[in-house]
Amino acid sequence: xxxxxxxxxxxxxxxxxxxxxxxxxxxxxxxxxxxxxxxxxxxxxxxxxxxxxxxxxxxxxxxxxxxxxxxxxxxxxxxxxxxxxxxxxxxxxxxxxxxxxxxxxxxxxxxxxxxxxxxxxxxxxxxxxxxxxxxxxxxxxxxxxxxxxxxxxxxxxxxxxxxxxxxxxxxxxxxxxxxxxxxxxxxxxxxxxxxxxxxxxxxxxxxxxxxxxxxxxxxxxxxx
Amino acid sequence: xxxxxxxxxxxxxxxxxxxxxxxxxxxxxxxxxxxxxxxxxxxxxxxxxxxxxxxxxxxxxxxxxxxxxxxxxxxxxxxxxxxxxxxxxxxxxxxxxxxxxxxxxxxxxxxxxxxxxxxxxxxxxxxxxxxxxxxxxxxxxxxxxxxxxxxxxxxxxxxxxxxxxxxxxxxxxxxxxxxxxxxxxxxxxxxxxxxxxxxxxxxxxxxxxxxxxxxxxxxxxxxxxxxxxxxxxxxxxxxxxxxxxxxxxxxxxxxxxxxxxxxxxxxxxxxxxxxxxxxxxxxxxxxxxxxxxxxxxxxxxxxxxxxxxxxxxxxxxxxxxxxxxxxxxxxxxxxxxxxxxxxxxxxxxxxxxxxxxxxxxxxxxxxxxxxxxxxxxxxxxxxxxxxxxxxxxxxxxxxxxxxxxxxxxxxxxxxxx
Numbered sequence: 316x317x318x319x320x321x322x323x324x325x326x327x328x329x330x331x332x333x334x335x336x337x338x339x340x341x342x343x344x345x346x347x348x349x350x351x352x353x354x355x356x357x358x359x360x361x362x363x364x365x366x367x368x369x370x371x372x373x374x375x376x377x378x379x380x381x382x383x384x385x386x387x388x389x390x391x392x393x394x395x396x397x398x399x400x401x402x403x404x405x406x407x408x409x410x411x412x413x414x415x416x417x418x419x420x421x422x423x424x425x426x427x428x429x430x431x432x433x434x435x436x437x438x439x440x441x442x443x444x445x446x447x448x449x450x451x452x453x454x455x456x457x458x459x460x461x462x463x464x465x466x467x468x469x470x471x472x473x474x475x476x477x478x479x480x481x482x483x484x485x486x487x488x489x490x491x492x493x494x495x496x497x498x499x500x501x502x503x504x505x506x507x508x509x510x511x512x513x514x515x516x517x518x519x520x521x522x523x524x525x526x527x528x529x530x531x532x533x534x535x536x537x538x539x
Numbered sequence: 540x541x542x543x544x545x546x547x548x549x550x551x552x553x554x555x556x557x558x559x560x561x562x563x564x565x566x567x568x569x570x571x572x573x574x575x576x577x578x579x580x581x582x583x584x585x586x587x588x589x590x591x592x593x594x595x596x597x598x599x600x601x602x603x604x605x606x607x608x609x610x611x612x613x614x615x616x617x618x619x620x621x622x623x624x625x626x627x628x629x630x631x632x633x634x635x636x637x638x639x640x641x642x643x644x645x646x647x648x649x650x651x652x653x654x655x656x657x658x659x660x661x662x663x664x665x666x667x668x669x670x671x672x673x674x675x676x677x678x679x680x681x682x683x684x685x686x687x688x689x690x691x692x693x694x695x696x697x698x699x700x701x702x703x704x705x706x707x708x709x710x711x712x713x714x715x716x717x718x719x720x721x722x723x724x725x726x727x728x729x730x731x732x733x734x735x736x737x738x739x740x741x742x743x744x745x746x747x748x749x750x751x752x753x754x755x756x757x758x759x760x761x762x763x764x765x766x767x768x769x770x771x772x773x774x775x776x777x778x779x780x781x782x783x784x785x786x787x788x789x790x791x792x793x794x795x796x797x798x799x800x801x802x803x804x805x806x807x808x809x810x811x812x813x814x815x816x817x818x819x820x821x822x823x824x825x826x827x828x829x830x831x832x833x834x835x836x837x838x839x840x841x842x843x844x845x846x847x848x849x850x851x852x853x854x855x856x857x858x859x860x861x862x863x864x865x866x867x868x869x870x871x872x873x874x875x876x877x878x879x880x881x882x883x884x885x886x887x888x889x890x891x892x893x894x895x896x897x898x899x900x901x902x903x904x905x906x907x908x909x910x911x912x913x914x915x916x917x918x919x920x921x922x923x924x925x926x927x928x929x930x931x932x933x934x935x936x937x938x939x940x941x942x943x944x945x946x947x948x949x950x951x952x953x954x955x956x
Contacts, residue, residue, distance in 0.1 A: 324764050330771030334778075395763035398812075399820060399862055417767035417801050420774035483777045487794050494836075496802075506839050532787025533777050 316361040316431045317341040321351040321377065322393070323370050331364070334420040334482070335427075348372025355381060355388070361431045362389040364423070365410070367401065378408035389430035393418065419488035421479045428478040444477045445539060446523055458521035468493050469514040476527065476537035485534040511535060543695040547688065554687060558680040566673050573665040574641065578624055581643035584609070584658045592647050598654065607660040614653040619646040629661040638663040701725035705734055712741065714748045752811050759808045766801045773797070799923070806925035809866070810913075813932045818860050826864070827852040827889055833868045834887070840876050847884040855889050857956060863933050870926040871896045871952055877922060878950070886949070897951040904945030911941070 318335060322328045323346050335342045343358075345351035348371045355363070355377065363381075367374035374392065381388060390410040394401060402413045411430045414423060432440050432451065442449040448457050454470055456463045465473065475492055476484070486504045493510070515527050528536045584607060591599045601609045608629065614620075622645045629640025642659040701723045708720055720741055722734040776782075777790055812818055830852055834841075841848050857864070875885045875898035883899035901917070909915045911931035916924035930952075934941040940955040 324768060326768040327764065327771050330768065330775050333775050334771070393767075395760050395767070399818065415805075416763045417770040417797070420771055485774070485777065485791070485794055487798055488774075505843065530777070530782075530787060531784040532791050533782070 316427075317343075317359075318427065319343050319345065319351075319354055319358075319360045319363045319388075321345045321363065321369070321374070322366040323347060323368075324366075331420065331423065334424060337481075348374075348377070351377055352380060355386065356384065359386065360388045361434060362391060362411075362427050364391050364393060364427065367392055367394040367396065367405070375404065375408060378405065378410060382409050387434065389427075389434045391423070391426055391430055393423070419485065419491065421475070421482060421484045421488045422492055424482070425475050425478040425492065442474065442477055444480065444526075447473070447477070447518070449474060449477070458518060458523040461521045463517055463521045463523075465514065465517060466510075468510050469517065472510055472514050473518075476535075479537065481536070481538045483530050483534055483536045489534065543691070543699060546695070547691045550691065551684060551687060554684060555680070558676075558683065562673070562676040562680060565676055566669065569672055570669050573669060574662075577641045577660060577662055577665060578643070581624070581641065581658050581660055584660075585643055585645050585656070588645075588647060588656060588658075592649055596649060598647065598649065598656075607658055609659075610657045611647075612655040612657075614646075614655055619648075619653045620644055620655055622646065626662075627659055629659050629663075631661060631663075639666055698727065701727070701730045702733070705730070705737055709737060714745065752815065755807055756811045759804045759811070762804050763801070766797060766804070769793075769797050770801075803923045803925065806923050806929060810925065810929055810932055813863070813929070813936055816936065818863055820860050820862065821858050822861055824857045824859055824861060824864050826855040826857050826894070829864060830868060830887060830889060830894075833872055837872055837876065841885070844876060844879055845882045846876065846879055849884065849886045851888045851890065853890050855892065855894075855956070857937075859937050863936070867930055867933050867954075870930045874898075874922075874926055874952075875950075878917070878920070892956045893953060894956070895951055895953040897949045899948055900950050902948060905943060905950065907943045907945075910943050 318340060320328060320331055320335075320342060322331070322344070325346070328344055328346065332342050332344060343354065343360075345354050348369045351365075351369070363377075365374050365377060374394075378390060381390065390412075392402075392405045392410045392413045393416060394405075394413070395416045405413055411433070412426050414426060432442070440451060442451060446459050449455070449470075450457075451474070456465050456470065456473065471493055472489070475489070486507050489507050490504060493507070511527060511529075515525060519525055524539075526537050526539060528538065530536055588599060588609070598611050599609075601611070622643075624641065624643055627640050627642045629638045629642075630636075631638050638661045640659045641662045642657055645656045645658070647654045647656050704723045705720075708722075712720075720734075720738050722738065725731055725734070773790060773794060777787070782790075830850070834848060834850060840846075872885075872887075875896055878900040879885065879898050880900060885899075886895075886897040888895050906915075911927050913928040914924040915927070916922060931941050933939075934954060937956075940953075942953050942955075944951040944953065
């Protein structure tokens with residue numbers, strides 16, 4: 316997928332790029348408003364990751380410009396402002412999602428993947444990873460030919476893992492993804508373990524390889 | 540005691556004393572004058588008797604005197620009595636009753652014979668006059684006191700109205716409110732000065748507060764980006780291959796600290812936002828449904844802590860921000876879980892416009908006066924110390940009453956809507 320990252324903070328930009336570029340994605344960057352405008356005028360992207368506060372302009376203006384150009388690029392806003400108004404006006408201006416800083420790169424990746432998936436397949440699509448295929452519309456998981464009955468949380472976990480395949484994902488990122496940041500789970504990481512154990516068991520029972528590796532202390536990794 | 544009351548009291552007591560004293564002096568003075576006049580009349584009678592004795596060498600007949608009684612007594616071998624005035628009684632033959640009188644005792648000599656002469660005159664008229672004057676004085680005192688009271692009450696209360704108006708606004712003064720002081724125009728210099736001082740003071744305080752708040756706001760925002768950088772770098776760091784278990788543990792601790800820091804920051808921002816009244820998306824919220832939803836959401840945490848949950852939810856609709864309602868419930872339920880004990884319990888009841896969330900926990904009551912302060916927390920608490928401050932701030936915003944109680948092992952937080 317082709318991604319444009321509009322972010323003025325160099326350190327953050329580098330981190331995101333490093334996380335995204337590996338698996339053959341094309342990832343371009345713009346560090347200010349002017350260069351961002353140039354790029355969206357010339358190219359099309361599957362997803363634009365947009366920081367709202369730029370040194371020489373308002374990120375909202377880029378959304379307006381996209382709308383004016385009738386572009387169909389997916390947009391994910393990343394902002395330091397946890398403001399409901401910003402979120403609503405961003406979504407009203409055509410953004411697909413809104414992520415508040417600080418965030419986990421795995422969360423960003425999962426959200427960008429979801430946006431790209433929706434854009435490319437018009438909401439009717441399959442996530443395929445080797446013998447696992449997931450129908451995100453019907454929320455159905457199939458291993459080989461067998462239907463695997465997953466709970467909502469196990470399903471979310473699996474989709475998240477596949478979006479971040481071959482990456483180490485921290486327990487806190489998983490917890491935040493599954494329960495949202497409303498519940499402070501810092502001292503309750505055991506839950507994640509329980510859900511992962513169940514997911515692993517169900518997949519293996521359906522004849523799937525065990526792709527989930529536990530990385531001691533840090534988290535988990537989903538890799539072939 | 541109110542100033543007007545105090546002033547009135549002093550004023551009235553002083554007036555009363557002065558008026559009573561002057562009434563008494565007045566009474567005594569008139570009494571003296573009238574007695575003097577009576578005595579003069581008696582002296583004139585005496586002179587007439589003496590003149591008549593000198594002229595006719597005999598005593599005039601007692602019946603010759605009108606409006607007064609004259610008696611003679613022959614003094615045999617007795618020393619003549621001293622001439623003196625005295626108060627006696629007087630029999631009024633016309634009215635046929637005894638009246639107060641004034642008499643003069645004197646001596647008359649005819650030839651060698653001494654006579655004691657008593658002239659008595661009714662002092663009823665004089666007494667009546669004194670009584671009348673005394674009554675009038677009393678009446679004047681009463682009228683004066685009553686009118687003083689009334690005038691004081693009305694004039695003082697209208698004079699002090701601007702003061703009370705200012706006082707009322709001072710009492711209702713809230714830093715977070717935007718509305719300005721609206722002072723009443725007054726002609727009294729002191730009150731004008733007071734109003735101006737109050738206005739300038741409130742402006743100054745507001746300005747300072749605003750700067751402090753925008754500082755908090757900016758500082759928190761500025762901190763978010765470096766936090767995001769730390770997080771992103773950590774996420775990248777753990778992707779490197781040769782990460783030992785020990786390093787993994789260290790990194791996890793850093794993650795937890797960063798997570799806590801960003802929560803803290805977000806809480807501070809949220810507090811500033813609520814105080815600035817920046818969250819205005821009020822909507823109709825079915826609280827009972829929202830609570831039931833929260834209980835489902837927290838279900839795993841209840842199970843993990845082996846916490847029994849009892850709930851009684853009646854219908855309750857509120858007009859508030861969904862975002863804040865979520866935070867309010869999350870904070871209270873999170874607290875009830877976090878400070879609970881293994882195998883404890885939580886009781887949630889929504890009854891008669893009152894939500895109470897009770898949990899078992901440490902057998903020691905919180906300091907109720909400080910529980911809602913920022914950064915007040917148990918030394919063992921893992922939280923930010925802002926949860927209850929935010930909860931109380933949300934309650935303030937919507938004028939709900941949040942209270943904390945401790946009853947035999949249960950920590951109870953109650954919100955009265």
